[in-house]
Amino acid sequence: MEHVTDIDKKAFIDDCKEIVKTTIALENIILSEHELTILTEEIMDTSLMIGGDYSKDNIRAIAVQYVRSDFLPRFKKAHGQ
Numbered sequence: 671m672e673h674v675t676d677i678d679k680k681a682f683i684d685d686c687k688e689i690v691k692t693t694i695a696l697e698n699i700i701l702s703e704h705e706l707t708i709l710t711e712e713i714m715d716t717s718l719m720i721g722g723d724y725s726k727d728n729i730r731a732i733a734v735q736y737v738r739s740d741f742l743p744r745f746k747k748a749h750g751q
Contacts, residue, residue: 682714689730690709710729
């Protein structure tokens with residue numbers, strides 16, 4: 671990927687996971703800790719790809735879009751579940 675800033679996820683993963691967990695829980699979506707980590711990293715990557723960062727607003731907005739697009743079947747299929 672050209673022109674994508676690489677930000678180390680390790681410093682942000684816990685905060686982002688909490689944002690994603692809270693956002694998807696509003697739609698009664700509960701994931702295992704492993705699934706939540708994978709989803710959060712995917713959302714974090716998406717944020718960077720669209721020119722954003724790991725801010726609370728960006729992560730929440732993308733998580734909301736995932737929920738609105740009924741991400742769960744695609745996510746489960748993509749990750750062998």
